[in-house]
Amino acid sequence: TVTGPTRAILTGERTALNFLQRLSGIASQTRDYVRRATGPEGKASVRVLDTRKTTPGWRRLEKAAVRAGGGTNHRIGLYDAAMVKDNHLVAEHSLAALDAGVRAVREQFPEVAFVEVEADRLDQVREFLKLEGVDVILLDNMSLGDMRAAVALRNELAPGVQLEASGGVTLETIAAIAATGVDAVSVGALTHSVKAADLALDLESLDA
Template sequence: MENLPYLSAKKIHEFIRLALLEDVGTGDHSTLGSISKDQFGQAHLIIKESGIIAGLALAEMIFYQFDRDLQVEILLKDGDEVNPGDIGLIVKGSAASILTTERLVLNCMQRMSGIATKTHQLSQLISHTKARLMDTRKTTPNFRMIEKWAVVLGGGLNHRFALYDMVMLKDNHVDFAGGITKAILNTKNYLQKEGLDLKIEVETRNLDEVREVLLVGGIDYIMLDNMDYETMRKAVKMVGGKYPLEASGGITEETLKDVAECGVDYISVGALTHHVRSMDISLKAF
């Protein structure tokens, strides 16, 4: 399991419990009605397209949490490159248990593998630069932990996990506060009063706002939001390495390389988690 602050065995077990409750409810009556409780079964996870596999560790936890007597053999590693026909794992034991957990395993792995594959593909486009690809909070409700895990397995970085673990002063915060200076000073006073040690990132929309952030200081990151390439390059030169710079806002696969070559440190792409196609994976009896 990745060493990620939001990821723990306890949280994953709770996710699995709720997901099984949602899917199984009072019982998998299709299976209960057609398969005897002592029927032995075995199935393998078949990869049907090329990409990056993700979610094998989670699949193993799902199987064991539902039925500790199942036997799971993991044949690949999360983050591996895969091709059609590859086998990710083999599960043996109660046929009923395999049938009941099949859809949850596939839902998670197909989604995670799609995210990991997209992250890997985009990261390769900017591998010649210092920029690193990051995700955002544009995730599926109650599935964020799993989606952000998949981004890391694909070679990307996680941005803040949620509202509580980092301060990000976006355009609406700045406008409601009455400007960048007030937003930063109010935030620093609040953090000091509450005894909170949180990183502060400030979104900027133009060079004047970048200049104002530099004058106020006391922050940790500057976001360059929806800036054209020329403005981004000027911002990079203006900041001069004093703060890490994140580019954000409408960045696509077609523009990613050009943005990275402007000299920013990070590029956040919401599409990694909110606009991605799941990988084709099946669990088949044999």
């Protein structure tokens, strides 16, 4: 309920509804993904993560909406966690260079929350599990079979490393992805293509 001068309420109505509709849509969609992922066909302990695919200027608001829906926030920006993606791997040229880079991040930026490396093949997963200082391996667009194999490799070689699945995740596929045994599933759709909630403001007079 909003109470105040009629002119002020009507002036701010559209802007307020724009915020509420989008953020409520994000929270509701996140809730749906979390329920599917942690339901009987998924994995109860899996975390549903957001991404940096947010509306410019709205990132912290949209990430708060994800939390309200039961999701978990991934990194906020390039400053709070280190993520080595496919383009970085091409630039590094070798596993030795990547290993040196990860060590340098750990030494020079001890405040980062975690170091994550992206893999799209099982041979990469095996190699990255040997790196010291890697906290998370991102399984990018892998098949369910490869995800299960990656989980088995992790359990054998480096049980402390987290596995995050990503790439084309939908409400229809997230339960099966979670059931592979990964620790987290990141979903860009939570924020980049959400349907706004259908909300409206109805004005009532308080005059007796």
